[in-house]
Amino acid sequence: MNWRKLRTFLLTALVLCLIPATRYYQIDVPLAGFLRGTQIDPLALHLAGEFVESNLGTEQDADGSVTVRMIAEQYLFIPHCIVVPAGVPVHLRVTSADAVHSLAINETNYKVEVLPGSIAEAQLEFPQPGEYAMPCREFCGAGHYAMRSRMQVVARDQFPALRTGERGNCAAQ
């Protein structure tokens, strides 16, 4: 192996090693987002795709876990109130329609950076039922301090049974 081949190999290896690191540091690298499939157009969320309004909220997965999809925008999280069952893995998928936001769940260690253009993912689990405030913890503009939604954790048997394709949230209550 000559030096030129070795150099190409090392550079390629270095770049490939950096891609998982972008996930840990939540750096928005176009290539990494493309490889993970987490790139999304923040201006067209409402037109088609995963974050259309009928697809937001809590979705029951086949294995008993739930998936929660939310949009962070100036100055609201949509849906405004989320209901999830306790003791079940919760897959959170959030994206931003405008600025950088940060979805924190008070009284827990969870805090998710939400960047426009990419889908932020987090795996949560709540052992006990309860209600948590979810404020925005990244300054996002004039109404930032009033940007706050709720996470309602209910006992597993009280969680409403969702049919396929049905989404749940507690905003109406």
Next chain:
Amino acid sequence: MRRNSRFSLFANRRAWLASAIALSLVVASGLGSLLLQARDNPPDRVPSYVSWTPETIATASAGDAFRGMLLAKRCDHCHGAEGFSPSAATPNLAGMDTLAVFKQLEDFRTHKRLSRAMNPIAESLAPRDVADVAAYYAKVPVYADPQDNRAFPQSKPEHGHEAVALHLISFGDGERGIPPCQACHGPVAYRPGVPSLATQNADYVLTQLQAFANGSRANDINEPMRTIAALLTEDERHALAEYYGSGLGSASTTTSK
């Protein structure tokens, strides 16, 4: 001759027939799977076809205000000759943001916002007309030459309503997660397509807040107004409408653009 027919698709009838059958099978299976998919998943609800891409903003901002003035003669009867309506139930358009007029006319045209009066009017406008009318209303001065037949401003808010409205407009409600109105509707900050409310009529603001709250108006992109209007109490909706309709919201703003 024989050599030619072997290589020409049109000359070889069997090859032509086989490829036509194969092609029609592919098309039929594609259509069939599309139809099945459409039957399985109900179509996504789209609140508005407008998306604030740089191209949309460029199109909406490229209007000719003089041409818009001529087109807007049709609007005078309800929205007033100087952009102030004779009726409080109809919105004032004087000084209205270009993108706000553009978006609402687009939504009326595509029936994403429903109105017996505005849907046929918006359908009759060409895309260029929409931008022109928007450019005209943005240039109409807000306070020049007040007429006798305008509904604005209306009487002062009821006792106690003024403080409630002022608090919601300036600070919102952090406990319930209601952002302050002025962070998007001005004068502190604006977002694309968001109208200024400083000189808006009370009845119009109230009917729109109620329509957002009960979902009969649903053309806000990513549901901000449906969420906020549903979080407000009926008393707060009245207070906000009265505050804006009485002209108190315009006290701190400059007179015209």
